[in-house]
Amino acid sequence: MVSIWAIALFLLGAVQGKEICYGRLGCFSDSEPWGGTVIRPLKVLPWSPEKIGTRFLLYTNENPDTFQNLLPSDPSTIEASNFQTDRKTRFIIHGFIDKGDESWVLKMCKNMFEVEEVNCICVDWKRGSQTTYSQAVNNVRVVGAQVAQMLDVLKTNYSYSPSQVHLIGHSLGAHVAGEAGSRTPGLGRITGLDPVEASFQGTSEEVRLDPSDAAFVDVIHTDAAPLIPSLGFGTSQLVGHLDFFPNGGEEMPGCKKNALSQIVDLDGIWSGTKDFVACNHLRSYKYYADSILNPDGFTAYPCASYRAFKSNKCFPCPDEGCPQMGHYADKFAGKASPEEQKYFLNTGDSSSFARWRYGVSVTMSGRMVTGQVKVALFGNKGNTHQYDIFRGVLKPGSTHSNEFDADLDVGTIEKVKFLWNNHVVNPTFPKVGASKITVQKGEEKTVYNFCSTDTVREDVLLTLTPC
Incomplete structure (x- = not known):
């Protein structure tokens, strides 16, 4: 007869969950809060760094069109590149089923080169993102650890301070940035571009992007309608020091076109259908790219709700001023206030979105x-x-x-x-x-x-x- 102790030990094993370790990146468990919870019922371990195949693609003012591949495991690749320690470094991290050499990522770098000298590093983890959603969600943890590892190499080998680093993450990439930030003391800034809702909203701060992940965390919400029934991909939860809700954060102007018109005016069927299905979700990075070239074109107003904003109850800016949504949000004097701050503004329906x-x-x-x-x-x-x-x-x-x-x-x-x-x-x-x-x-x-x-x-x- 099976003893109660045996049953108890069996159940304990089931509850404890599994763990996998990847060298210097550390160990990853599938137990709470990472799995087996109401928000994350599935227990999924992240893939190995080799299987995800993360690449760090460096563009600078000197090489704006062709990237240099940086390997954290081989610092000589950094030594031989155009990386300069007297410049800020901005990492751009894509999201689910996307890739690091997408045109929008490169456009963002090129816009930066028009206004500043900067190391612009595109984090390409397409093999880890182009899989099932629950697997990509867990791969986020390894990619975040790899970004943190790269920051550690820069700090150790070049005395490059994490305070000079800005991580910009779209969708799942926003939570990659959060994971990297939680592993990097003193990180300067994270910008979350419509951080994804599913498997993250309502979880503990350990799992998702939150204000403790960097000295300054700013977030642009463009698809914050509920996932069910509205198919909103982005989170409505306040997860930064400054949370911006352009056009109310749910329905972006110019996103109500029918599928055919989107396909005809975009390159190729795939990008056309993607922009139609996820138009609101993708607006966040388009607004950010435009904000780089319009330092005062995205003034955002503190307001209790979008309804109040539309009713003209939140104008003009208060005595402490208004932040700019996007690239220049860090110029705002009250940016790291401990209170949650919600900001509203309207944009245009196509580029240039500034108003x-x-x-x-x-x-x-x-x-x-x-x-x-x-x-x-x-x-x-x-x-x-x-x-x-x-x-x-x-x-x-x-x-x-x-x-x-x-x-x-x-x-x-x-x-x-x-x-x-x-x-x-x-x-x-x-x-x-x-x-x-x-x-x-x-x-x-x-x-x-x-x-x-x-x-x-x-x-x-x-x-x-x-x-």
Whole structure:
């Protein structure tokens, strides 16, 4: 008869789980919190470094088009490369079923070379990512350990401080960055580009990206709708010091095209279908790439919710200012505050995605009519389209306010043009005007005032000048 002790030992063995060790990278277990939990029911061990085949592809200002392969196991490859210790190093880490020599990764490096001298290292772990999702999730741990190993080689052999390092990870790559950061004391920065939700949201900090993984962690959420039923791939959980939710974080402008139009305007069937299925999820790295070239084009506003932001309740920036989403988020003075910080902004629907938010108030003059008011701003850097400010009863002396996101920074505002219409035949040809229009830029406290004593007929432009 089988003893109770034997049964107990058998069950204990089952609970303990398995472990696998890979030399200097350490040991990896499939027990809690890595497996056997509600969020991670499957027990899966990560593949070996040899099977994953991670590569570190270095691009620099001197070799922007062809990479140099760096091997942590052979520091002479670093010695012989264009890696320079007096520059920052930014690693770009792709996600599930992606690869490190994708065009978006190289574009991000090239945008950096336009604004800075930098070591740009693309982490290619495609063999470990192009497998079943649960296996790729666990391979993240080995890839993160390999990135940490590379940072250790740079520190040991070249006295290169981890504080000079910035890890940029998309999707599963964001959690690779988190794993590397948890193994690297003093890491400077991690940017999570739509960190993936499944198998990570709600897990312990040990498993996923979290603010303790670097001195500064910033996160861009672009596909934060629930996985079921909305097929949102990204996490809605706040996992950084600054969490940005462009366009509310769930539905990105320009992502509602039908599948055929996406395939026709992208290279090849595969990238077309991928962009259609995961369009919101991929927007995060497109926003980041654009942010590199637009240092002030992604101003983000602290706000309780996107609904409040859309209701014009979060403008202008508070006294401590607003951060820029993306490349320049680390310039924000309050970046590493211990409180969770949620930020909202709107973007365009195609590149360039940058937008500049303006607040406008219009004080009416002339006749009382029903209609709509539009305003365009003219500055030393260009002028905006006409934007709707108000629809309804236009009553002399009343003031109507609105905010809009322009596709350019007009610079110093020199004049404002006012237009009204109501598309109603009126034999008296009423005239309406704006006695005063005030304009405010989102990131500035300055209010600009423009005045006019004239009134105009429907669909006739009225120019207001500074007063």
